[in-house]
Amino acid sequence: MKDIQTEPDAEIVDLLADWISREQLAQALGLTADTLSRWEARRQGPPCTRIGRKTYYRRAAVQEWIRAQEQAHPVRKSRGRA
Template sequence: MSETMTLEHQAASQGLLADWISRDQLAQELMVTADTLSRWEARREGPPCMRVGRKVFYRRSSVEDWLISREQSQPVRQRRGRR
């Protein structure tokens, strides 16, 4: 199979979810656990997501926007313990 055919096959196989990544994929890219993403979702602190059945997906552009919104010129020191 030629390289062009392979790329076309990959694009067609992703279909509707081509711009979305799974919770496990995002956790790996952000170097956190999937449980951390779940906790952030429950607290409404993490990037926006959508559910399809039991699966959770994140739009790549929304994750990028969320990361930019969290950018700080001077990191804020977090307090330890519960709030």
């Protein structure tokens, strides 16, 4: 009797269903992947996980981080002389 095997690709998709790649997140936020990389180095951006050379972000953690960035009265940073 044969066991019914699922396709390997289907398992991988399910495994990463709650995760988004750095490139996908950058596109969704209108940023570059380099900006997210810089934020990671400075520990400013959303929390991430590295698997080999790839960086992934948990969707729920990104949404939580975005909520944490919300300000009641945003303060504009001044440029140049006051």
